[in-house]
Amino acid sequence: MPRLMSTLAIAGLLREAAPAIEAALGARLDVELAPTRALEARIRAGEGADAAVLTAEAIAALSAECVLDGSTARALAHSRVGLAVKAGTPHPDIANVAALRRLLIDVPSLCYSRAGASGIFFADLIERLGIADAVNAKAVVIPQGFTAEKLLTGEAAIAFQQVSELLEVPGIEVVGALPEGAQTIAVFSGAAFAGAPDGPRVLAAVARACTPGALRAKGLEPPG
Numbered sequence: 001m002p003r004l005m006s007t008l009a010i011a012g013l014l015r016e017a018a019p020a021i022e023a024a025l026g027a028r029l030d031v032e033l034a035p036t037r038a039l040e041a042r043i044r045a046g047e048g049a050d051a052a053v054l055t056a057e058a059i060a061a062l063s064a065e066c067v068l069d070g071s072t073a074r075a076l077a078h079s080r081v082g083l084a085v086k087a088g089t090p091h092p093d094i095a096n097v098a099a100l101r102r103l104l105i106d107v108p109s110l111c112y113s114r115a116g117a118s119g120i121f122f123a124d125l126i127e128r129l130g131i132a133d134a135v136n137a138k139a140v141v142i143p144q145g146f147t148a149e150k151l152l153t154g155e156a157a158i159a160f161q162q163v164s165e166l167l168e169v170p171g172i173e174v175v176g177a178l179p180e181g182a183q184t185i186a187v188f189s190g191a192a193f194a195g196a197p198d199g200p201r202v203l204a205a206v207a208r209a210c211t212p213g214a215l216r217a218k219g220l221e222p223p224g
Contacts, residue, residue, distance in 0.1 A: 062191075
């Protein structure tokens, strides 16, 4: 059975495209979903697959280490970090960096992910804004998974993650992407594992599913 290790950022796209991907492969695709940092560690510890979808930086690093076949690497999607609230609750103002900073100071609770690209960026953002201690004192920081699930349990009033990941949780509303000056565009790329005969075929099937329309429908953007 072909196997793909993939960031959570394209989980929704992979779920909807699964029938087309598996038809192209002629077999069921085993997909292992986790944040890039967690997958990177597992890959370095010896876990393998046919192909991987990670941040472009992780793909480049693992290719340099000859774990992935750098000649197969290709950008698949661009992604922005967003903010969500529980459905039916007021949408806070995040029109600019100053408004976002006020929200982070005033909000009673929030959630972000420790291992995901969005969480790593968010931790750096609150440091740059000079409010890391105050924010972390009331933050729910999950090791991995979907931060918006904490909105449904009442553990957090707002949640931060890649917009595509926020959209995977029913019962929430995405307020929007973070404003310029408090935003990063993550590039998610794919590559075959070195020496994996089915790797290029798995990667090609996934890449064909990453059409501009499919990406935008899941809160992502086409590369370039």
